[in-house]
Amino acid sequence: MPTISMYNMQNEKVGEISLDEAVFAAEVKEPLIHQALKIQLANRRAGTVSTKNRSEVAGSGKKPFKQKGTGGARQGCKRAPQYPGGGIVFGPQPKTYQLSITKKARKAALRSLLSLQLKRDRITVLDNLEFSAISTKEFAGFLKRFDLDRSLIITEEPSTNLYLSSRNVPYVKLLKADSLNVYDVLKYRNIILTKGAVPLVEGALQQ
Numbered sequence: 001m002p003t004i005s006m007y008n009m010q011n012e013k014v015g016e017i018s019l020d021e022a023v024f025a026a027e028v029k030e031p032l033i034h035q036a037l038k039i040q041l042a043n044r045r046a047g048t049v050s051t052k053n054r055s056e057v058a059g060s061g062k063k064p065f066k067q068k069g070t071g072g073a074r075q076g077c078k079r080a081p082q083y084p085g086g087g088i089v090f091g092p093q094p095k096t097y098q099l100s101i102t103k104k105a106r107k108a109a110l111r112s113l114l115s116l117q118l119k120r121d122r123i124t125v126l127d128n129l130e131f132s133a134i135s136t137k138e139f140a141g142f143l144k145r146f147d148l149d150r151s152l153i154i155t156e157e158p159s160t161n162l163y164l165s166s167r168n169v170p171y172v173k174l175l176k177a178d179s180l181n182v183y184d185v186l187k188y189r190n191i192i193l194t195k196g197a198v199p200l201v202e203g204a205l206q207q
Contacts, residue, residue: 001018001019001020001021001025002018002019002021002024002025002118003016003017003018003019004016004017004019004118004123004125005125006125006126006127006195007124007125007126007127007146008126008127008128009126009128009129009142009145010145011145011146014127015127017125017195017198019118019198019202020202020206022111022205022206022207023111023114023115023201023202023205023206024111024114024115024118024123024202025115025118026108026111026112026114026115027112027115028112028115028116028119029108029109029112030112032105032108032109032112033109033112033113033182033186035101035105035109036101036105036106036109036110036182037109037182037183037186038099039099039100039101040181040182040183041183042097042098042099043097043098043099045097047094047095047096047097048094049092049094050091050092050093050094051088051091051092051093052087052088052091053087053088053089053091054077054079054080054081054086054087055079055087056087057079057085057086057087058085059077059078059079059085059086060077060078060079061077061079062077062078063075063076063077064077064078104207106182107204107205107206107207108207109182110180110181110182110185110205111205113182113185113186114185114191114201114205117185117191122189122190122191123190123191123193124146124148124190124191124192124193125192125193125194125195125198126192126193126194126195127194127195128194128195129153129155129162129192129194130159130161130162131159131161131162131165132161133161134160134161134164134165135165136165136166136168136169138165139162139165139166139169140169143169143172146192148190148192149171149189149190150171150172150187150188150189150190151171151172151173151188151189151190151191151192152172152173152175152184152185152187152188152190152191152192153166153172153173153174153175153192154175154176154177154180154191154192154193154194154197154201155174155175155176155177155194155196155197156176156177156194156196156197156200157176158174158176162174171188172188173188177197177200177201177204178200178204180201180204180205
């Protein structure tokens with residue numbers, strides 16, 4: 001069972017915590033991680049882009065001029081694609097990009113990612129993460145003490161002071177333990193876990 005040092009907000013070691021081997025020491029399956037990420041990003045797409053064809057644009061269906069005798073090419077109506085304001089030929093239409101992944105596969109991808117981050121020493125566990133007042137400066141100082149950038153902070157229930165102190169700090173995201181996802185774990189270089197969030201993450205990702 002892997003163990004990791006636990007720190008307080010002053011970057012002082014206050015003990016160690018044991019991590020679930022099934023979650024933080026799992027086999028790293030890169031193809032599964034790639035599949036889960038691709039599906040998550042695809043499901044974010046709205047698929048609402050749309051263009052109007054010649055039957056949908058406004059305008060008369062009358063011939064602009066007579067068929068013969070003008071010296072010009074024959075024309076059917078002003079809604080044809082070659083006219084300004086005419087319909088679009090083969091333009092994009094609304095569609096769904098939704099893909100599916102089983103809960104078992106999604107959990108396995110997250111276990112792989114967390115295990116990979118632990119191997120790379122990019123997971124930090126804190127005994128507590130609370131601020132007595134709203135202070136972006138204090139929060140930035142906390143990150144500087146740990147020399148962390150691009151950090152994903154996972155807590156059991158973020159307080160109002162923590163949320164408001166961190167929201168204007170670039171490249172930092174605050175997540176509840178039950179909102180953990182593949183995209184955010186990959187996007188941010190470091191993971192900060194509170195002591196209370198560890199069992200919640202382990203419980204959510206059990207096989």
